[in-house]
Amino acid sequence: MNAATLALESRRLYERSRAINGAGLALVFAAPFGCVSMACCAFPRVTITLGLFLGVVVFLSRRRGQWLARGLYPGLVAGSLGFVLPIACRTLMPMCSGQMCFVPLAWVVGVGIVCGGVAVALAPSGSRSPTLLIAYLLGSMGALAGGLAGPVALAGGVLVGAAVGAGAKVVSE
């Protein structure tokens, strides 16, 4: 193997290992959260769509690296809050009407504000957007406990939380 071929092969192996690691991470994060969401919420198609979208974003972030990958773990931490809190609220305080049990949307918006604030606080510099996107996608699978409007309410909350967090950061600096 001459040096040029060796360089090409090395590059191919490097890219392949990043892709494998990205796929593994996407599976590890999207699959368990997706399963819990499917079990708790009554919208399997929406859960699968959001889970796939989350998986793709995690895969691409991990594979690309740099600023995209740096937002991965903060996003997952902040997003797990958005995921757990609506489901916990639904489990502990059921608000039932007929056959459907929903979490009040105001609660989901509140969770979104916390989630957005935490994501901005944890995001490394230059990685705010991927952090917020991952936090939102993960949280939205739990926000389905608030019905189909849950992810929309969460999005509003996350935007408000992110704006408040960013403002607080600017003031503190």
Next chain:
Amino acid sequence: MEASRRALVQDALTRLSDGDREAFTPLFNALWPLLLAFASRYLPRGLAEDVAQQSLLNLFARADEFDSSRDAVSFAIGIAFHEMRTARRKAWRRREDPLPEQPIPDVRASPLDEIERKETDALVEWGLARLSIEEQNTLQAFVSGSPESKLSPTAFRKRVQRAKERLRAILKVPH
């Protein structure tokens, strides 16, 4: 190895593990001669090139796992060292011509390690002296990589196994 080159490898591998593809070429250009020279010191030329190539491929496949708080050159040498051992073991298993007598480098050598190594050698010699002549010959043939020709490979492996177990048992006895 000069400090500037070591710093270049450290910086490039750190950037590459973070996903910066622009660090690939400088890292490749710095590591290829380094690994080839390292392998050539301890292996014959043809085998050294194969080992250096495989080390480089393994390094890039694992570049993602590199922890930037660690030393990049040690990381690269560690991979090459492992490849060298694997190549030697494969050569022995294939019953190829025994490799020239070249010691595998001890990358952590220090005066204390040297004393410890001498003490270990003395202890092993003491244990070998307590084995039967046949067992001693078997172990010598195993270490030199030239098994006794009258035996089948399986019989030789079993004999080596028995001799090693006996040596271990002798070394466990308090002395």
